[in-house]
Amino acid sequence: MLSVPGLDNRYLQQGNNLLRKMSQLQRIAIAPSQLQQGQILLTKEQQHYLRRVLRLREGDRFIAMDGKGKWWLAQLAGEQARVLEALLVETELPVSITLMVALPKGNGFDEVVRCCTELGVTCIAPVLSDRTLLHPSPQKLERWRRIAAEAAEQSERSFVPTILEPVTFNTAVTANQTIHSYICEARGEYPHLKKVLNSISDEIVIATGPEGGWTTQEIENAIAFGFQPVSLGRRILRAVTAPVVALSLITAACEV
């Protein structure tokens, strides 16, 4: 799955610890033009995302991907990142997919994490919406990360998706905006998600709602931050089904 140029296969097979550690690294999407002479020039938003959202510190390593299938192991250094090596990755999608999910009741989120990891999600952001009933304990976050690690291995992925700490929907909306940000809404006459997927280049953020749907204010707030409302079809999907359906469509569109 993961092959690092410069290391021979024997080393790779013996180096399970190295691989396991690398597979847990966080990922961000960069534009090819950001890579200059072995350095990645990070945007203000990327610096914020790496340090504040992903909680990386100076010298920490992460994966940069250019949305065209190129991957680099990089190390955070001030406003830049040093490229340590190029990576060869075969079972990962060429784009960064962030899924924002309003936490469903009960243990429903376990299955969302499992399915979406199998499908190839990059980052899952659990959010507390106005209609969210669940307020998860810190143990839940550990549990979801363990499920993601297991599912990544079972589905033969090279990397484990990042599971962010739960925040309110409005906080998540400001932290996760990108050119391609979508919010799924069952009611209303919005275009089907399939119709907007042709234009995805390097990263996409998609949000799915809680039981009972988003409030009007949440939708309006998301739109104000550049999210485009989309439909997943004419039938009403449960809060645990919608993320899997959205991810199915996105990953199929991105699969090379």
Place this chain on the structure above:
Amino acid sequence: MLSVPGLDNRYLQQGNNLLRKMSQLQRIAIAPSQLQQGQILLTKEQQHYLRRVLRLREGDRFIAMDGKGKWWLAQLAGEQARVLEALLVETELPVSITLMVALPKGNGFDEVVRCCTELGVTCIAPVLSDRTLLHPSPQKLERWRRIAAEAAEQSERSFVPTILEPVTFNTAVTANQTIHSYICEARGEYPHLKKVLNSISDEIVIATGPEGGWTTQEIENAIAFGFQPVSLGRRILRAVTAPVVALSLITAACEV
């Protein structure tokens, strides 16, 4: 959701029993040319499917759909079916989708029935493959049908999908072939399902495998009966995830 021309809305609201009964009817896809002067001329395959697979008897009612959004309530009469009335349907897909699923272990099939009903499946055919461990009791079938009825109501569908009795995969393959029959296979270099979906007109059959995948012989047998092997992406999906992913792609492609 379901509105029957010739009955006013007040009648419809009061006629819950009539509606509930209608929502349980089986469906088949017909070509527009089969409809002549209020009669549907059934093909040999359709007669076999209605009488042997769906177990309908003379005089029983079913729904005929032309794949272009037109629906009729019909009554089985010999080699034909009498058209009783035209139906107006808004939350159903214009095509007939049959999902053949190798029964997963445990209670995993419950969630498959629930999700795929929400997505809009027409008929679910549980199958026993060479690697299927579960041999379900008759109570299971009743349970799945109850789940389908609940999920159809929750997702605001007009019809409840048909859940067939479990049969061996080889039996199901011979009973469910159509021009657009696909079998999902994780290993091997098969085209992605998304690449074959443009051509769907009126009906599609899709099969997803058990834990451990189909045997080579099962794949070969399916191919011999006109099934085309397809991929759902480069990552390995669980037996309970694959049907939901396949249905997500198919229903999105068929949604008008």
